[in-house]
Amino acid sequence: MVLLKLHSAFWAATGSSICLSISILIGPSIAAPPLVQGRSGIVTSAHPDATQVGLEILKQGGNAVDAAVATAMAISVVEPFSAGIGGGGFLLLRVGETNQIVALDFRERAPLKANSRLYLDEKGKVIPRASIDGHRAVAVPGTVAGLQSVHQKYGRLSWQTLLEPAIQLAEEGFVVSDRTARIITLRQEALAANPAARRIFLPTGQPLAVGSRLVQKDLANTLRLLAQDPQAFYSGSVALAIARDMQKNEGLVSLLDLKTYTPTWRDPLCGEFRQMQVCSMPPPSSGGVHLIQILNLLALGQPFPATSDHPDYLHALVEAMKIAYADRAEYLGDADFVEVPVQELTSHQYAQRRFQEINPSQARPAERVKAMDTQTLKQLQNESNDTSHLNVVDRDRNAVSLTFTLNLGFGAGVVVPGTGIVLNNEMDDFATAPGVPNAFGLVGNSQNAIAPGKKPLSSMSPTIVSEAGQLRLIVGAAGGSTIITTVLQLMMNVLVFEQDVATAIQAPKVHHQWRPLPLRIEERVQFPKATVANLQQRGHQIQMRSQWGNANLIEVTPKDELLGAADPRGEGAALGY
Ligand code: GLY
Numbered sequence: 001m002v003l004l005k006l007h008s009a010f011w012a013a014t015g016s017s018i019c020l021s022i023s024i025l026i027g028p029s030i031a032a033p034p035l036v037q038g039r040s041g042i043v044t045s046a047h048p049d050a051t052q053v054g055l056e057i058l059k060q061g062g063n064a065v066d067a068a069v070a071t072a073m074a075i076s077v078v079e080p081f082s083a084g085i086g087g088g089g090f091l092l093l094r095v096g097e098t099n100q101i102v103a104l105d106f107r108e109r110a111p112l113k114a115n116s117r118l119y120l121d122e123k124g125k126v127i128p129r130a131s132i133d134g135h136r137a138v139a140v141p142g143t144v145a146g147l148q149s150v151h152q153k154y155g156r157l158s159w160q161t162l163l164e165p166a167i168q169l170a171e172e173g174f175v176v177s178d179r180t181a182r183i184i185t186l187r188q189e190a191l192a193a194n195p196a197a198r199r200i201f202l203p204t205g206q207p208l209a210v211g212s213r214l215v216q217k218d219l220a221n222t223l224r225l226l227a228q229d230p231q232a233f234y235s236g237s238v239a240l241a242i243a244r245d246m247q248k249n250e251g252l253v254s255l256l257d258l259k260t261y262t263p264t265w266r267d268p269l270c271g272e273f274r275q276m277q278v279c280s281m282p283p284p285s286s287g288g289v290h291l292i293q294i295l296n297l298l299a300l301g302q303p304f305p306a307t308s309d310h311p312d313y314l315h316a317l318v319e320a321m322k323i324a325y326a327d328r329a330e331y332l333g334d335a336d337f338v339e340v341p342v343q344e345l346t347s348h349q350y351a352q353r354r355f356q357e358i359n360p361s362q363a364r365p366a367e368r369v370k371a372m373d374t375q376t377l378k379q380l381q382n383e384s385n386d387t388s389h390l391n392v393v394d395r396d397r398n399a400v401s402l403t404f405t406l407n408l409g410f411g412a413g414v415v416v417p418g419t420g421i422v423l424n425n426e427m428d429d430f431a432t433a434p435g436v437p438n439a440f441g442l443v444g445n446s447q448n449a450i451a452p453g454k455k456p457l458s459s460m461s462p463t464i465v466s467e468a469g470q471l472r473l474i475v476g477a478a479g480g481s482t483i484i485t486t487v488l489q490l491m492m493n494v495l496v497f498e499q500d501v502a503t504a505i506q507a508p509k510v511h512h513q514w515r516p517l518p519l520r521i522e523e524r525v526q527f528p529k530a531t532v533a534n535l536q537q538r539g540h541q542i543q544m545r546s547q548w549g550n551a552n553l554i555e556v557t558p559k560d561e562l563l564g565a566a567d568p569r570g571e572g573a574a575l576g577y
Pocket residue numbers: 405406407408426429457458459460480481
């Protein structure tokens with residue numbers, strides 16, 4: 001039974017009647033994951049084998065960067081559908097020695113031959129699935145360059161040592177889980193259309209069976225080459241194999257694209273929330289901007305209700321999400337190519353203006369939520385820069401938060417013959433035409449239009465939170481457009497509602513992204529019925545969805561203890577020592 005308190009006028013506007021009706025609690029159908037403890041180190045990832053790899057690297061004397069590189073390489077093998085060397089991503093690193101947080105952008109880039117009409121027919125209509133399946137959907141991968149770059153600068157163990165576990169997993173194979181078999185089945189059509197992919201994932205013409213062993217000899221050989229020379233991916237034999245396959249199949253990624261790819265070090269985007277510093281990824285991810293934007297909006301409604309399933313909180317959260325995603329569609333894009341008003345959107349002045357639009361008792365139809373007009377947005381003064389912040393962190397507490405991807409399951413469904421590399425379909429994260437939704441239902445305009453060398457807008461949100469100079473929370477998630485709202489809700493669950501990380505990650509979530517219109521609520525992990533009914537009464541158009549997202553997170557307690565958990569919605573694991 002959840003006990004509710006009285007709150008400020010804003011939160012209490014419609015909350016008091018809920019206190020009585022919230023007593024019906026329905027048991028969760030997804031169990032909480034183990035709460036894993038550590039003192040010396042902890043690794044969380046989406047796959048137990050990859051987590052084990054990271055832990056072993058730490059135990060061998062590797063630092064957080066070494067463990068992150070080895071874990072990411074292992075994920076490339078054991079989650080060939082989710083992320084890997086054929087894709088790209090972002091990472092945030094907190095350097096224990098200097099207390100500095102740095103961000104690395106190794107997002108995929110549009111090929112130099114790409115243009116804004118790439119996926120349109122002669123009448124200007126979007127060609128269905130053209131940006132999703134096959135070679136034309138592939139953007140220039142950045143993962144190998146990104147991992148090499150962070151390792152060169154901050155790693156301790158040798159690069160070869162870090163790739164060895166992934167090589168072994170590819171060479172000796174691993175057991176195909178329910179999840180892997182299910183995802184192969186989901187993408188069966190695209191995989192079957194590509195001979196190299198078919199051979200690996202549908203060897204008998206059918207998806208690999210649960211419990212069978214997935215051995216990837218070609219991938220093991222590619223990883224061996226990359227262990228000797230990571231640049232083989234960009235200018236050596238691997239690059240040649242990719243470019244040749246592209247040329248044969250009307251793909252656009254060329255040798256020149258690969259040769260000229262470099263990752264970009266960026267300043268992380270940081271905001272303040274309840275005296276905590278929240279740092280996440282700046283554009284070309286939209287993650288940092290909208291995390292900070294929504295936190296700023298929520299902070300104006302403080303104090304918060306006592307629990308994360310309180311309808312007053314969920315209502316305000318959803319209304320803030322609509323605002324943020326409306327702005328995302330209007331303003332966000334690759335800031336190296338278009339102007340993105342990051343400072344304005346993440347300013348407190350902006351939040352104050354927008355907060356007034358939130359009616360505490362009534363949902364605003366998403367059709368009526370607009371991006372803030374450019375004129376007003378420009379008038380907002382930037383936040384003052386004359387601020388300093390002090391951190392005092394344990395010098396051993398390096399932290400990495402890394403999110404990387406192939407975009408949709410198995411990316412473009414293309415495997416480069418002889419290499420085992422699954423290629424991304426990140427081109428679908430561009431707005432292929434203004435207002436036309438991508439695979440996640442996200443819309444955009446010319447800000448996120450395709451241009452040669454431009455990066456598609458992402459929602460990936462690797463995030464590091466510090467409090468009084470101490471590392472506090474390291475969090476990130478998979479799940480396309482839901483990543484931002486998942487990370488946000490996990491942060492709120494731990495930092496505001498004081499849940500332990502296992503409880504926080506198991507808790508049900510809501511998601512609204514402005515377009516499409518309905519408010520999504522997780523069904524498999526249920527909110528109290530009265531909460532859902534209350535949201536309905538406020539006018540929210542609700543769509544129950546079974547579940548979404550796949551997150552993992554680590555909390556650093558005030559006693560400097562490490563606590564980790566991985567999402568029970570996936571098959572991930574946390575391990576500490
Ligand atoms: N491909 C999903 C994202 O970057 O947001």
